[in-house]
Amino acid sequence: DTDKEIGRLINKLDAFCDTISPGSAYPYNVAGAFGYGHDDLETYISKPFINAAKNATTPTRKVRVSNEEDFFKDIERSYPKLPSESVSFGNEWDILSASMNETTARVRRATEKLRSAEALAAMASLKDRNFLNGLTAARNLAWESFGVYWEHNWTADGPVSRKTRAEWQIKVQRQLTDYVDTLYNRSAYTLGAQIKRTTLPGFYVFNPLSWSRNDVADVLYNGAYPVKVIDRLTKREVASQLIVKDGKRLLRIRAENIPPVGYKVFEIANGIPAALPTAATVKGEYISNALYRLRLSASGAITEWYDSLANSRQLVKETAGKYLNDLGTTNINDGDALVVENAGPVSVTIKAVSRNPILHTVRVTVFANSPRIEIEDSIQANFGDVKTWAFSFDLDNQTTRHEELGAILTAKKETRGGHYAAQNARYDWQTFNHFADMSEPAYGVTVSNMDCSFFKLGKSTVDSLWEQSAQLNALAGGNVDKKVEDNGVLGILKQNGQEDFMYKFAITTHQSVFDPVRAMKFSLEHQNPLITGIITGTKNAAVNNVFSLLNISDPNVLLWSVKPSEDGINNGLVARCWNMGQFPCQPLLTLSKPIVRAWKTTHIETNETSLKTAKGSLQLNFRPNQINTYRFISSF
Known part of the structure; x- marks a missing residue:
């Protein structure tokens, strides 16, 4: 009976507002209850609610059918100096998006790519105010997609079938991805047409971030080889190599002094490139450059990582049977022979393929003049269990920090100097946005993450935060929650049949205290690579060799x-x-x-x-x- 149920609820709210009796815990004389009838406002004109409010109002008690705004106005008016706290209560229903991890990862990738697409659009719009015409409808649909992708019904246990729910999530993801790709490609092409070409084929390298960068840049190249690449500003040759990635033939260069939110122009000239040392040496399972030496096992797990800037300190420590970048193998030597890919003066990649515990490929890339180690993981089979990529570090008394939504959190309870609530919180899965960092007082490791939404610290559980653990377990996907009522699984089953998954990480060290700016810059550079575009501008185009x-x-x-x-x-x-x-x-x-x-x-x-x-x-x-x-x- 709706009337009786609402009446009982009113009595509970009345008890809340009793701030005088011994044992009273709620300190305010205003109380509200929301959510009956789901998330709409039809209750605002519902007769049972209106009748209950009329019947329950007395000379000493006012009952209102709320529009969800009046409650907060009443509180604001009655209690203008409310206490405040800034803590995290952890994650709950949102973890269910990992039950379609690749689809969710594609939304994350599109979100990150949007940063570059919009920066390119800003540049191109300064000279062509009409090139974005026709994109408004797609843009609005993309924004709607952002708003609904992470909605609450990821439980997938309601009247809508799991198949229909999964198809809808994919549709929403594609609406976002299609818009971002279109904006990116159109903007990159338009900018290239605004820069004047010369007799030599040229390309620009664009930096979407707000600081000057020295980094790798890849440009699509199907011409004759060998060639050399010239910085059009300095007239000097830059380090370059020919690589094949994702089936595409690319020129990879070391681009230096690319200005903030700006570009620099390079040209391709016939000739043999200058002889330079290979970026790294590979001996068996070991790959080394001037900064690091690491060991990649046949299984794809990294069992050793030495920091040359810290007296060759070993940074990997087996924890709970897992190493670094460990998918849960039962035998670290179980895999195909390692393969060296794209070795040159800019970078070297080493590849491992293993079927333990599931078919997966690992590519580790090191660079000649960069402290960044890139790890590209992929799974090529469907799975139905919970899988994680473990990162097990050899650190002492470290503190873990990670990016939440618009905040950098310390993964400790508030009673121990952290940002997690000491009660009523969930501790098993932490938000994994751009980075997580584990630091001792004067040394640490930063992990950049593109595709995983959550990580588990050590063996953390719902009610136990393993803040002392030096192991980070990035959630590769799975159904992590069950229904309390019947122990049924929540979320989409078996990743909706998906058989290809991508996970991109990067790792680095720092020989000093944790610095959130440095950690964020490191991860943004990894996740927002320098952009290249072919220069096609004619006589009316700009002649800038560099622009910010x-x-x-x-x-x-x-x-x-x-x-x-x-x-x-x-x-x-x-x-x-x-x-x-x-x-x-x-x-x-x-x-x-x-x-x-x-x-x-x-x-x-x-x-x-x-x-x-x-x-x-x-x-x-x-x-x-x-x-x-x-x-x-x-x-x-």
Whole structure:
């Protein structure tokens, strides 16, 4: 009986509001209950609710049918100085998205690729204000897809069949991916057409991030070989090699001094490239460069990793039978013979293929002039159990930190100096966004992650956080939860039949205290590689050999995104920035041409405050760890 059930609920709320009796735990005279009738507001005009509110209201008690907003207004008015806390309560239903891990990973990849696509679009829009015409509908559909992909019904235990649910999730993922790919490709092509070509075939290398970079860049190349690559600005040859990746023939170069949110131009000339040492040496299972030496077993697990900058310190320690990048093999020597791929002066890759515990391939790449080790894992078979990639480190008294949504968390309970609530929290799976870091007081290891949404710290359980563990277990996929009522499995079964999975990681060390800015820059560089595009511009195109759109004066403030306004480039560019420092700051944001108007906006681009510019620059204002969004119009 609905009327009786609502009446009982009102009595419970009334008991909550008793702040006088001994044992009363709820300190407020306002209480609300939401969720009856699911997440809609039909209850607002429902007769049983209206009748219950009328009948239960007395001279000393007011009962309202809530619109979900009035409760918070009442609390705000009655208790203007509420206590606050900033803690994590862990993850719960959202973990179920790992039951379709590859589909979820594709959403994550598209999200990351959007950063580059929007930065390219911002650049291209400055000279061609119409090239994005026709994309509005696809863009709006992509934003809707963002909003609904992680909705609550991942339990897949309702009236909608698992097959229908899985097909819908894939549809939503494709709507997002298709838009991002289209925006990326159209913007990259348009930018190439805006740079003037010369007699030699040329390409640009674009950096979507807000600091100057030295890194690897790959450009599609189907011409004759050998060739050499020339920096058009310095007129000097750069290190290069020919590689084959994912069936594509690419020129890989070492690109240096690529400016923030900007590009540099390179040319391809006939001739034999300069003789340079190979980026790494391979002897059996060992691969070494100037910074590291590691051992890749036939199973794909890394059993040894030595840091040359720390007296050849060994960083791998077998923990619970698992090593580094370990999928759960029962025999580390079980696999095909290792294969060296794409060895050259820029990078060297070594590949392992194993069927233990399931068919999977591991590629480890080291570079000539980079502290980054890239690990590309893939699984080529379906699975129905819970699988993880273990990263077992040899560290002492380390602290684990990781990126949550818009925050860097310390994986300890709040009572021990961390960010996890001491009660009413779930501790078994931590959020795995761009990175996780394990650091001793003056040394540590950072893991960049693209495709896994969660990791388990050691043998953490729902109610036990293994904060002392030096083992990180990245969730490769699986059904981690069961229904309390009948022990039934929640989520999509057996990964919806998926048989190909990709997982990209990168690892590095630091010989100093943990620095969130450094960790984030490392992971962003791994996950946002330098972009290349063919130069096709004619006589009216720009002749710039190097160009930078944007600069932020404080290195602790990272550009999170820059894009044309949702309402079109005539309404300016929009930049979102994150102060990753622990202190307030007021950096200057400068464009290549003067800023003439600017606003601080909400994150959905609604203007809040008009800002003054000084000498064409914009002074930003951040609290510690704050993310702000700004709109600005320049004289382009």
